[in-house]
Amino acid sequence: xxxxxxxxTACGDAGVGFNVSKAVPITIQADIPIxxxxxxxxxxxxxxxNPPSITLEYDISEIEAFESALDGLxxxxxxxxxxxxxxxxxxxxxxxxxxxxxxxxxxxQRSSVDLLNVRxxxxxxxxxxxxxxxxxxxxxxxTIANAEPITANVLFDLSELPASADSIIFNYSLIFDITxxxxxL
Amino acid sequence: MKDxxxxxxxxxxxxxxxxxxxxxxxxxxxxxxxxxANTYLESYMEPVFIGTGYAFNSGWYNTARPHRTLGFDLTxxxxxxxxxxxxxxxxxxxxxxxxxxxxxxxxxxxxxxxxANLDADDxxxxxxxxxxxxxxxxxxxxxxxxxETAAPNALYAPTIQLGVGVYKNTELKIRYIPRITVGDEGQxxxxxxxxxxxxxxxxxxxxxxxxxxxxxxxxxxxxxxxTEAELDEDxxxxxxxxxxxxxxxxxxxxxxxSVLTLYGGIGFSTSISSLKVKGTFETEDEDFVDxxxxxxxxxxxRINAGFRVKLFIFTLHAEYALQQYSTVTAGFGFSYR
Numbered sequence: 108x109x110x111x112x113x114x115x116t117a118c119g120d121a122g123v124g125f126n127v128s129k130a131v132p133i134t135i136q137a138d139i140p141i142x143x144x145x146x147x148x149x150x151x152x153x154x155x156x157n158p159p160s161i162t163l164e165y166d167i168s169e170i171e172a173f174e175s176a177l178d179g180l181x182x183x184x185x186x187x188x189x190x191x192x193x194x195x196x197x198x199x200x201x202x203x204x205x206x207x208x209x210x211x212x213x214x215x216q217r218s219s220v221d222l223l224n225v226r227x228x229x230x231x232x233x234x235x236x237x238x239x240x241x242x243x244x245x246x247x248x249x250t251i252a253n254a255e256p257i258t259a260n261v262l263f264d265l266s267e268l269p270a271s272a273d274s275i276i277f278n279y280s281l282i283f284d285i286t287x288x289x290x291x292l
Numbered sequence: 293m294k295d296x297x298x299x300x301x302x303x304x305x306x307x308x309x310x311x312x313x314x315x316x317x318x319x320x321x322x323x324x325x326x327x328x329a330n331t332y333l334e335s336y337m338e339p340v341f342i343g344t345g346y347a348f349n350s351g352w353y354n355t356a357r358p359h360r361t362l363g364f365d366l367t368x369x370x371x372x373x374x375x376x377x378x379x380x381x382x383x384x385x386x387x388x389x390x391x392x393x394x395x396x397x398x399x400x401x402x403x404x405x406x407x408a409n410l411d412a413d414d415x416x417x418x419x420x421x422x423x424x425x426x427x428x429x430x431x432x433x434x435x436x437x438x439x440e441t442a443a444p445n446a447l448y449a450p451t452i453q454l455g456v457g458v459y460k461n462t463e464l465k466i467r468y469i470p471r472i473t474v475g476d477e478g479q480x481x482x483x484x485x486x487x488x489x490x491x492x493x494x495x496x497x498x499x500x501x502x503x504x505x506x507x508x509x510x511x512x513x514x515x516x517x518x519t520e521a522e523l524d525e526d527x528x529x530x531x532x533x534x535x536x537x538x539x540x541x542x543x544x545x546x547x548x549x550s551v552l553t554l555y556g557g558i559g560f561s562t563s564i565s566s567l568k569v570k571g572t573f574e575t576e577d578e579d580f581v582d583x584x585x586x587x588x589x590x591x592x593x594r595i596n597a598g599f600r601v602k603l604f605i606f607t608l609h610a611e612y613a614l615q616q617y618s619t620v621t622a623g624f625g626f627s628y629r
Contacts, residue, residue: 120409121447288412
């Protein structure tokens with residue numbers, strides 16, 4: 108009786124709501140083929156050449172892990188992108204090379220923005236933040252909430268190549284830390 | 293809990309589920325991690341059970357003078373137990389949980405169900421850790437926020453009580469609400485209440501005060517409240533059982549001044565409550581038998597004071613009892629001899 112009474116008289120202005128947050132990693136296997144080495148000379152197991160850049164393009168929203176994690180949340184009142192990060196794994200020591208540039212671009216129906224453009228070494232790295240503007244966060248959140256496609260382009264511009272491998276195969280992850288704000292449940 | 297969807301349903305389903313049992317999705321709750329969910333929700337729900345126990349322990353008497361032999365009274369009264377501010381929150385201790393952790397250990401106070409109604413942005417976050425990895429973060433449950441409504445932040449317990457004088461200034465008190473069943477088959481809720489108490493005039497046994505112009509008695513009373521609810525018409529073994537029992541022991545004194553009786557007492561009250569969900573619940577990964585078992589006990593001193601107005605055989609009374617969950621009781625009835 109007491110419990111039933113409470114159900115009738117609840118609640119205050121805030122109502123019943125939750126914030127649920129999760130880091131959703133979108134991992135793809137990157138396969139950078141090694142072009143014909145020609146007569147390039149190996150120095151310390153690396154070929155000093157400047158191969159053409161490789162671009163990986165994929166629709167994030169079609170990746171199963173992403174779809175599964177966000178299943179049923181499209182149309183949610185409020186989705187917030189807390190952070191975005193990237194990670195490389197499964198790169199062997201022989202495959203580590205320098206890059207002239209790594210560029211991550213995301214295209215939504217509203218914008219296409221270079222989120223990251225860095226010069227760094229291709230090696231195993233744990234979660235590394237990508238800074239986002241408020242506008243970029245809102246655009247990504249809106250795109251996810253509306254189940255619209257997000258195309259990610261990742262450009263790897265290597266400045267050297269491993270001398271022995273035929274390709275560099277590794278896992279590349281984009282990690283979305285997302286909060287869903289559910290209200291008035 | 294593998295994704296957002298499950299965790300979003302985890303808490304609100306139990307939140308509304310306990311109250312509106314028909315919406316309870318026990319299977320989803322179980323997948324959320326039974327032991328941790330039990331620990332959290334036991335703390336979250338505690339004021340409801342403790343407070344209701346205090347409410348049922350109130351209102352046993354409105355005078356310290358027992359009826360004469362075969363004299364009687366019939367009294368109807370609601371009691372209201374106010375939730376103390378200390379019961380509006382509880383402290384989340386990481387050590388009590390297997391897979392749940394505070395995201396920020398400096399924010400470890402969470403609202404209980406009788407606590408403030410907070411926006412989720414103002415409630416601390418809990419992290420679900422599976423195999424050493426953080427898999428989800430979610431905010432705790434909000435309170436009902438009864439402070440924001442016209443109703444006080446309190447629990448209620450109505451009783452109907454019969455007092456009969458038996459022998460040697462001894463009065464037997466009986467509370468009884470027969471088993472009431474509502475709802476369709478498979479979704480029925482059944483409730484009953486009974487209680488028994490004994491009040492005895494102790495002044496008659498104390499030399500030197502027998503003739504003084506006041507009444508002095510001792511009282512012992514026990515109340516049992518029980519509710520059972522069917523959870524699923526397709527699974528008749530799935531039941532929710534709520535039990536609240538309480539005992540009050542008091543010494544009390546009263547003084548009649550014309551139609552007015554002033555009374556007061558000192559003693560203690562104790563209650564034992566439980567909420568159980570019984571039956572077999574199947575989930576994708578595992579079957580659970582009798583998965584939920586919350587138990588609460590309370591005990592503490594009780595000091596009360598009140599008054600009764602008697603006009604012919606009709607009575608009106610009200611009292612306040614100072615205790616962990618202080619109570620107010622008001623009622624009416626009729627009293628003969």
